[in-house]
Amino acid sequence: ADPFAMGAGAGAAGGAAKFVDGGGPVLQVIQVELIYWGAAWGASPQPSPSAAAITAAVNTMLQGPYLLGLAQYRGIGRGFLRGAATVTSSNPPSGFNDTQVGNFVKGLITAGTVPGLDVDNQTLYCVIMPQGVSSSSASFVGEHTYTIDAGGHRLRIAWITNNGNLASVTRIISHEIVESCTDPEGSGFQGISGTCSQSGWCEIGDICSSTSVLDGVTVQSYWSDQAGACLVPTWPGYSFPFCSTQFTGTVPA
Numbered sequence: 328a329d330p331f332a333m334g335a336g337a338g339a340a341g342g343a344a345k346f347v348d349g350g351g352p353v354l355q356v357i358q359v360e361l362i363y364w365g366a367a368w369g370a371s372p373q374p375s376p377s378a379a380a381i382t383a384a385v386n387t388m389l390q391g392p393y394l395l396g397l398a399q400y401r402g403i404g405r406g407f408l409r410g411a412a413t414v415t416s417s418n419p420p421s422g423f424n425d426t427q428v429g430n431f432v433k434g435l436i437t438a439g440t441v442p443g444l445d446v447d448n449q450t451l452y453c454v455i456m457p458q459g460v461s462s463s464s465a466s467f468v469g470e471h472t473y474t475i476d477a478g479g480h481r482l483r484i485a486w487i488t489n490n491g492n493l494a495s496v497t498r499i500i501s502h503e504i505v506e507s508c509t510d511p512e513g514s515g516f517q518g519i520s521g522t523c524s525q526s527g528w529c530e531i532g533d534i535c536s537s538t539s540v541l542d543g544v545t546v547q548s549y550w551s552d553q554a555g556a557c558l559v560p561t562w563p564g565y566s567f568p569f570c571s572t573q574f575t576g577t578v579p580a
Contacts, residue, residue, distance in 0.1 A: 345519050346516045351513070357394075357449055358450045359406060360453065362454045364456060365460070367457035376491070376496060389406050389504075394504075417431075432474070432482060436476070455500075458490065471507045472484060485504075487500055518533070
């Protein structure tokens with residue numbers, strides 16, 4: 328698993344940082360299923376940020392250029408938002424762990440509350456906590472990993488903590504999305520020895536800490552082996568001439 332502590336990548340990159348392909352699975356076209364866990368998501372008035380605001384921001388993130396830089400990692404492409412579900416019938420325990428999140432997601436799939444795996448197993452089940460609920464390691468604000476369902480299939484999951492600030496939440500989500508794409512099971516793209524300072528999986532978001540705002544959504548940078556730097560991709564700056572030739576005539580059927 329790869330836990331994310333806010334600010335952990337500050338100053339860690341350097342020009343020598345490199346990531347190598349371990350040959351394990353990657354998510355070529357990620358499908359993100361957002362799951363809002365806890366009664367607080369159904370409160371009136373709605374919490375800030377609301378589930379709707381987070382969902383809209385993630386949809387914008389996935390439709391934009393943010394994932395373009397992943398093409399260098401085995402041709403990973405842009406993904407899309409598969410859906411969003413709000414579960415208010417239970418609450419995440421204070422000090423929750425990966426096993427509890429995994430069991431929660433498996434229970435929702437069994438109940439039909441969220442869809443099961445897509446045919447290509449590209450789904451990331453991303454569980455977003457209510458404000459103020461921390462994991463068993465309180466310094467970690469997000470994590471992605473995988474769990475095994477009853478049929479032996481690997482479910483890719485992530486959990487995101489919530490400090491009540493939309494920019495913070497989308498930053499964490501962006502971090503977990505790019506790392507889930509490139510290293511969903513700890514056997515994909517990993518840093519060579521000395522790249523990361525923390526224990527556990529060493530992934531392309533772990534040595535970067537800068538952020539940018541794309542289409543109004545705050546995202547975190549990630550490492551590019553091609554550029555030798557942390558980056559947030561934007562659309563290419565193409566320009567086109569404003570001229571054309573008008574066609575008149577007939578076209579055969």
